[in-house]
Amino acid sequence: MVTIRLARAGAKKRPFYRIVVTEAKTPRDGAFIEQLGYFNPVASGQENPLKLDVERSKQWIEHGAQPTERVAQLIRRAERAQAA
Numbered sequence: 001m002v003t004i005r006l007a008r009a010g011a012k013k014r015p016f017y018r019i020v021v022t023e024a025k026t027p028r029d030g031a032f033i034e035q036l037g038y039f040n041p042v043a044s045g046q047e048n049p050l051k052l053d054v055e056r057s058k059q060w061i062e063h064g065a066q067p068t069e070r071v072a073q074l075i076r077r078a079e080r081a082q083a084a
Contacts, residue, residue, distance in 0.1 A: 001024045002024070002060070003023075003035070003065060003067070004044070004057060004061070005022065006018070006028075006039065006071060007022075007032065008029060009029075010026065012051070017038065017041070018032075019035070019039060019057075019071060020032035021033045021034045021060050021065055023030055023058040026065070029038040031074075034060075036052055036053050037050070037052035037053055037078075038050075038052075043069055050073065050074060050077060050078055050081070053065075054075065054079055
């Protein structure tokens with residue numbers, strides 16, 4: 001099964017996540033099919049905390065990819081930000 005999930009990057013105590021499409025059986029930070037964007041939970045100042053290709057993520061979901069709960073929240077947030 002194909003999933004859309006977060007892959008951790010960044011330093012210790014400074015998390016940074018890539019939003020990726022990957023096989024469900026691959027490790028969290030392992031190989032991925034496509035990178036859709038990123039999420040920076042500790043963004044400050046002018047840094048952008050979320051960048052996501054919403055159209056591409058919808059296309060993957062239409063083709064059967066299952067987003068995790070957190071990624072589903074981020075997709076909804078990105079859609080609201082894009083609409084505003």
